Amino acid sequence: MRIALRGPAVGAGCRAAGVRALHAALSRAGARVGIEACDPGGPAAPQESLPAPDAAGHVDVHLQWCEASRVDPLVDAPVRIARIAQPGPVDAAHAEALRGLDEVWVRDDARRDDLLALGFEPARVWVCPDPVDLAGVTAAAPPGAHGAITLAIEPDPARLMNLVCVWAELMPVDADATLVVTSDAGLPERVVALLARAGRRDVDIADLMLICDPLSDRERLGLIAAAGLVLTPSARVAAEAAALGVPCADLGLDAPVLAARLCRLDEPAVAPDPAHDADAVARAVVARLEPLVPARRGSSGYAGRPRVVLEGSMFGAHSLAAVNRGLARAMLRHGVVDLALANSEGAVLDPAAPVDPSIRSLVWGCMRRHAGAPDVTIRHGHPADLSPVREGRLVAVLPWEFGGAPMDWVDAMDRGVDEVWVPTDYVRDGFIAAGAPRERVAVVPNGVDTAMFHPAAAPMDLGDGAPGFRFLYVGGLAWRKGVDLLVEAYRAAFRADDDVTLVVKDFGAGGPYESDGVDRMVEALAADPDAPRVLRLTGPMPEGLVPGLYAACDCLVHPYRGEAYGMTMAEAMAVGLPVIAPDRGAARAFMDRDTALLVPSRRRELDVAELAGQRLLLPAAVYEVEVEALASRMRWAYECRDLAADTGARAAAAIAAGHTWDHAARVATGRLRMLAASGEMAEEVAA
Numbered sequence: 001m002r003i004a005l006r007g008p009a010v011g012a013g014c015r016a017a018g019v020r021a022l023h024a025a026l027s028r029a030g031a032r033v034g035i036e037a038c039d040p041g042g043p044a045a046p047q048e049s050l051p052a053p054d055a056a057g058h059v060d061v062h063l064q065w066c067e068a069s070r071v072d073p074l075v076d077a078p079v080r081i082a083r084i085a086q087p088g089p090v091d092a093a094h095a096e097a098l099r100g101l102d103e104v105w106v107r108d109d110a111r112r113d114d115l116l117a118l119g120f121e122p123a124r125v126w127v128c129p130d131p132v133d134l135a136g137v138t139a140a141a142p143p144g145a146h147g148a149i150t151l152a153i154e155p156d157p158a159r160l161m162n163l164v165c166v167w168a169e170l171m172p173v174d175a176d177a178t179l180v181v182t183s184d185a186g187l188p189e190r191v192v193a194l195l196a197r198a199g200r201r202d203v204d205i206a207d208l209m210l211i212c213d214p215l216s217d218r219e220r221l222g223l224i225a226a227a228g229l230v231l232t233p234s235a236r237v238a239a240e241a242a243a244l245g246v247p248c249a250d251l252g253l254d255a256p257v258l259a260a261r262l263c264r265l266d267e268p269a270v271a272p273d274p275a276h277d278a279d280a281v282a283r284a285v286v287a288r289l290e291p292l293v294p295a296r297r298g299s300s301g302y303a304g305r306p307r308v309v310l311e312g313s314m315f316g317a318h319s320l321a322a323v324n325r326g327l328a329r330a331m332l333r334h335g336v337v338d339l340a341l342a343n344s345e346g347a348v349l350d351p352a353a354p355v356d357p358s359i360r361s362l363v364w365g366c367m368r369r370h371a372g373a374p375d376v377t378i379r380h381g382h383p384a385d386l387s388p389v390r391e392g393r394l395v396a397v398l399p400w401e402f403g404g405a406p407m408d409w410v411d412a413m414d415r416g417v418d419e420v421w422v423p424t425d426y427v428r429d430g431f432i433a434a435g436a437p438r439e440r441v442a443v444v445p446n447g448v449d450t451a452m453f454h455p456a457a458a459p460m461d462l463g464d465g466a467p468g469f470r471f472l473y474v475g476g477l478a479w480r481k482g483v484d485l486l487v488e489a490y491r492a493a494f495r496a497d498d499d500v501t502l503v504v505k506d507f508g509a510g511g512p513y514e515s516d517g518v519d520r521m522v523e524a525l526a527a528d529p530d531a532p533r534v535l536r537l538t539g540p541m542p543e544g545l546v547p548g549l550y551a552a553c554d555c556l557v558h559p560y561r562g563e564a565y566g567m568t569m570a571e572a573m574a575v576g577l578p579v580i581a582p583d584r585g586a587a588r589a590f591m592d593r594d595t596a597l598l599v600p601s602r603r604r605e606l607d608v609a610e611l612a613g614q615r616l617l618l619p620a621a622v623y624e625v626e627v628e629a630l631a632s633r634m635r636w637a638y639e640c641r642d643l644a645a646d647t648g649a650r651a652a653a654a655i656a657a658g659h660t661w662d663h664a665a666r667v668a669t670g671r672l673r674m675l676a677a678s679g680e681m682a683e684e685v686a687a
Contacts, residue, residue: 006036007065021133025282068094089114096361130239131278140222147176151227171206179208245272306676317540330665341365375676388416399564404618423565447661455576460548468499472553482559489630494532550575561622573651578644
């Protein structure tokens with residue numbers, strides 16, 4: 001097994017001791033280990049040598065031993081692991097860089113619980129104790145020290161002053177005891193002067209010694225082994241004391257507690273903790289890695305985690321990009337697949353910038369590169385890219401809103417598309433009707449981020465432009481969305497003096513939807529003094545503000561003719577809005593008569609041979625509501641708003657229970673593992 005061990009391996013003191021101890025023990029265990037030294041911790045330690053990197057230039061495992069803030073999630077290796085070497089919990093923002101790694105290791109159960117609380121999968125978080133290399137260590141008190149030795153290692157000046165004061169006040173001058181203080185980083189002059197005065201023979205104080213010279217790991221361990229009590233703020237030194245069976249206490253103890261510890265010259269013996277023995281740690285590390293390394297070696301990663309690339313817009317303002325973001329975030333959180341992202345459009349963001357952590361995870365995903373070829377490539381973009389991939393399997397995400405699927409999309413399943421993903425049964429039925437193989441069309445639903453879209457979302461301030469009961473429409477101003485039906489129904493249901501406003505959030509000129517004249521209907525409605533009020537919001541809206549827009553309104557209206565899913569309806573439901581929508585079509589995947597205000601609709605076939613740039617084999621079909629029925633439903637929601645709100649509450653519960661991105665990711669990763677497995681079997685047959 002070849003391991004690259006990256007960490008602060010150079011420098012005196014205990015910061016680098018863990019890396020050096022693990023390297024020595026892994027080498028004794030038979031692993032080939034090269035060190036990538038980084039972040040030197042001070043002057044070189046005496047008698048410490050640094051091994052050369054693996055001359056082969058290839059490793060099976062890349063192990064980073066550092067703080068979470070310094071983890072590099074983009075290392076290129078078959079197996080990528082970070083062992084977090086810090087005393088406190090991991091910041092949520094830094095945790096995002098860890099999610100793409102194969103495993104994250106921590107020093108104790110408390111740190112593991114911290115990561116599990118952040119959503120990490122238990123199987124990918126392992127406790128790896130601080131290793132202490134005990135080979136050749138013997139007790140070695142400094143010359144002149146006598147009796148019961150209290151060893152203070154790496155105290156800061158304030159704690160050192162407290163310690164010396166307590167020692168001087170409470171320790172009898174003739175006590176057979178010595179206080180030994182070491183500080184690899186040196187001490188301020190005023191502290192050194194205090195210790196010098198305290199150490200004069202004419203001063204009434206028990207013996208103490210100050211060691212400021214750099215110590216090797218073995219010298220420090222020898223001092224610890226000779227001590228009866230170790231005082232330190234360092235978790236690393238505490239582990240070394242535990243491995244040697246020496247009592248240890250935190251230097252942060254207040255004066256009375258510290259005094260009580262110092263006055264106990266005969267500390268009770270403690271048994272050495274074998275968990276910290278470097279050889280035991282190395283054996284556990286090798287045992288942990290062995291199942292991972294063969295699984296990830298070679299062209300296919302299925303036996304470990306499938307290598308997956310998701311191609312498409314990641315930062316765009318349209319629903320297609322929102323779908324990619326939602327699925328990517330959930331799969332990165334779950335860690336079941338080894339996911340990298342390929343952003344096809346939109347802004348390129350700086351991962352170091354102060355952005356929302358969920359965006360930062362996508363930026364890291366876009367920067368990642370797999371060590372080998374992906375097992376599965378997922379493409380979700382517009383226009384659809386159906387060209388074959390060089391290696392691995394290809395999934396095409398193909399939402400279609402008009403019944404029978406396009407001819408070219410179905411034909412592509414014979415030319416390199418291994419599987420088609422669709423968001424609803426409605427779309428799947430259209431592919432099967434057009435001749436697609438039933439077993440190769442999978443429903444991988446969209447979902448809602450209920451951490452963002454939930455009933456407690458803070459309402460956006462819409463000012464004085466939207467008084468009264470607020471109906472909301474969110475989406476493109478297109479015929480397919482049924483906006484013309486909404487305009488007519490709103491005119492029919494309300495008058496100018498009704499206390500009601502229709503809030504229209506569209507994308508404005510240059511948005512993702514081509515104008516088909518519907519936008520002029522909205523403009524005319526807003527400009528008509530005899531019509532009920534309209535507040536139109538155009539242009540992009542940051543993702544984080546969208547839940548507040550839903551929360552600021554009372555009812556969403558979306559009388560679509562054709563949808564493949566209907567993200568805005570699901571998001572509004574998650575926030576707790578009642579939604580008025582057709583009683584047939586794709587949205588029935590996540591709504592029913594108990595969770596939405598449904599309007600009767602009829603099937604309508606379109607006499608066209610081509611639609612949205614796609615050739616059709618079957619007649620295109622949509623579902624269309626009657627204007628009168630839609631107007632009646634809107635009037636009912638306005639007049640019976642309490643009953644409508646009850647529907648919204650049921651809708652929020654239904655979305656949270658079964659229509660989140662986490663639910664979608666579980667379906668997606670199941671399909672990906674099956675595809676990776678089938679690809680692996682195909683390679684074996686070909687071989």
